[in-house]
Amino acid sequence: MTTAGNALRVRSRFVAYLVPIAAVLAALLLGAIMLVLLDADPIEGFKAMFQGAFGSADALTATALKATPLLFVGVGITIAFRANVINIGGEGQMVAGGLLATGVALGLPDWPAVIMLPTVLIAGLIGGALWGAVPGALKAYYGVNEILSTIMLNVVAVQLMNFLLRGPMIDPGEIERGTRIPQTARLQEGADLPLLFGSGRLHIGPLLAVLSAIAAYILLWRTPIGYRLRAVGQSKDAAQYAGMPVKRTIVLAMTLSGALCGLAGAVLVFGSESHRMVTDGSTAGFTGSAGFNGIVAALFGGLHPLWTIPASFLFGGLLVGGNALQRAVQVPTALILALNGLIVVFVVASDRYRRTLQERASEAETAARLAAEAAATPTGPPPDATPPEPPIDTRAEPP
Amino acid sequence: MSQFFTEAVLIATVASGIRLAVPLLLASLGETYGQRSGVLNLGVDGIMLLGAFGGYYAVLETGNVWLGLLVGIGIGILLGLATALISVTLRAEQGISGIGVYLFGLGMSDLLFQRLVGTPTPISKFPKLDIPGLSDIPWLGEMLFQHSIIVYVAFGLVPFSMFVINRTVFGMKIRSVGENPEAADSLGVSVAKVRYATVTIGGMLAGVAGAALAIDLGIFQQNLTNAQGFIAIALVYFGAWRPLGVMAGALLYGFVNALVLQFKTLGIIPQSWSDIAAMAPAVITILALVVVARRFRQPAALTKPFTRGA
């Protein structure tokens, strides 16, 4: 009995681990077919993809840097999702955070990094928080759905960015030369994100993102605020009944979510190659679509802040590797975008299957233990050591 | 400002607002069906893009705009079915899978365009249809009744959808599945079948919206929709899941856009404020909803996959 249960458990757990990997592989297989049809060598392509993402210290750096905004956004999205608020305004919040941080940096004297850096990063945090608080408040107090307001605020953010970067915030040199590139001057060196190993390109951004994930984990599961967020997400009515300030909690969820996205924007500015903010006229040109891809990373991480860390890293690797593949075998960039979409669809579509397997594994586990305990103490009290997982936490279980 | 109040300009502005509203209206009507039955499809823009390319390519090859529309419908149905498969059968997280479909559509439509066409090449457009009698009414006729056929189709779908959703058995099933799938299931309604139907309708209309956009513009280009699919989703919330409300939202968004363009053209909005002015449609849509302050509840089962006996 026990052995059989264990076998089932092990097998299901094992298969559960394989499901998302198999989904990615299936998508890549389709990618390989596309490459063949495009007269490109898929083996060379995928070699370049892996090399470009994980094959060297430089590649790992690029992956970590790409993963950074995904992780910030992913963690922010997780917080909102936990409170049952869907934040698809990450793009706009990143822009808002980047803009406010840049604006503050432009307005400050050349302070030393110890003061400068925290100041501008907090400015980014505040920018994103404001851009998130608005839809939060609109939802809580005016009944405006957050999907509507976040989509609309993304539109507003891009125009605000274009206006500020071609007008008030533009590099005076651009006016002088008459080239009018919509970008700021190089920001003060005090605001540069310090490099982790003194040289190279790996700055403290990834570290900050990991810390934010840990902080979010603690916030969600170890503090009263986190409990409130999750309780509101679970059932607004029950939370209300329990005397929780539901409306304020919704605003808080969106504000925290926006703040992390804003921080992602600030890190993009101060950790960029150019150390300035520049626009090509679209949000994606600045964010690299991290406001969307971060949502995907969050889901890959099972909407759990800590599991979002490896999920972001792997997803970042896919994005970086995809670009390397494109360069290596010279296929249109559009292919990489389509492939990216396929991977998301496949992983998400297979996710429920993974969860089913996992649930089966834990059921088997419980059954096995019950059986074992029943055998050991036939007349003992009913085992209460393993209460059923509260539904609120099922998705928090590591995959 | 006085230049604005001339016959030609006023008429053109209204007509322009209507044209801008059409793709939004088609896509958000489709999304309304899905959401009323409890499925959020965030991939509308991706479906629109593929529908747009399919429609464009068909017209480019054959010169037949109706075939183009048909291809748009076909692609929309296929992708609608795929979306239904992902969110109904495989019960995937709807917010996320839609983003995958969006990215896929964005990349694939561009890839297809680059491989099969290359440079933007003009195609023939939908013919204009002057509604006999009505199109001769001074001012109004020119504003409302001298459009391409797809415009009438889009607005005709509004009362049709109202009828379907509110007055038919199918509509009743849609609503009950969206509000309380368990109850509907116990009454013998197949939740999965209803949702497959609505999501496929939604995909079809998104495909039509894309094809209509491409054929009305007479051109295709990478990212032709420029995220209109997302605006369309937002408008479903604006319209509180009611076809009439959705239409109001699409018209509001279209009119404000048209007005801003006209004001910029006439110099009423100074050139240096062009980007600030371009925020207007989004801001006004939000504000309108705040002012009206309607508090419609969303379908109770929205975004929640259904499992029998769960």
Next chain:
Amino acid sequence: MNRHRMRGTWLILAVVFTLLVAACGGDDDDATTTTTGEPSGTAGQTTTAASGEAFRIAIVAPSASNDLAFSQSIVDAVNVVSAERANVEVDVTDGTFVVEDAAAAIRDYASQGYDLVIAHGSQYGGSLQEIAPDFPDVSFAWGTAADTFGLDNVFSYEAASDEGGYVMGVMAAALSESGVIGVVGPVEVGDAKLYVDGFKAGAEANDSGVTVNVNYTGSFSDVALASEAAQAQISAGADVLSGTAQMVVGAVSVANDAGVLWFGTQANQSSLGGIVVASQVYKWEVVLRDILDKIEQGTLGGTVYEINLDNGGEVIEYNPAFTLPEDVTQLAEQTIAGIIDGSISTGQ
């Protein structure tokens, strides 16, 4: 349940597969933009690659390399130059509108030892400024811009698009009967602003009574908005239109329907219809030839180039399908001559 899942999975696979086959199996005639390093044709007297090693050029560009606009102009030019020389290899990364991705591509090409890396986007400059010093042996070209950051391995190139714009404006004013001319722009920055300002100055210089309405839509990519902006211009009385950036294809199409004239820029837009009067075309090869010569002589950067009407980097190409009145052609040629000899200023 399982059976259902399987059936569904096959369905989606089938859908996806059909799309893929369609996407990839199509005409292969423009199989990306790679040109191989075979000594091509006649003009192979250069000795860059004495050792037999190819001269390798990489292009990083923000939009599609066949966009009839900005990105296409550089890819075409590089192909022209590489056909003139022996043993040149070209790699292209296009559609790189994400600035940080472009930076990664530039860095990657540089670290692979390409001889010349072209960063074809104003927005890439800030990144290039940081990357170029790390690769002193690689030559970089950046445009459109007018700054080499004082680095001796960076060239920069820009287009005096105001000059061509001015000529177009003069012609537009001469052809307009209503006295109203419309311009559809994206965002009021860089090359777009330069062109639009030059166009406006030209139109007003030719006929002080003419009205030029300028409409910046706020987007480089919103074709529908550009199309409606053109409609708005026409309703406000415009009978001649112009515009810049890749979204203007929507506006040209409206001009076609309304029988309103169009002036294009960045690439030859004559293929878009018979109402296209003329296009300002960028010939970056003028700059590239000099850059390649300099690299061969061991100079990797430090020069700011400008293409203009004088050096042949900007050419006004008339649409053969449009019959331009003789006096307007003459007026255009006089204006071009005047700009070249300095007697006419575009006001920029």
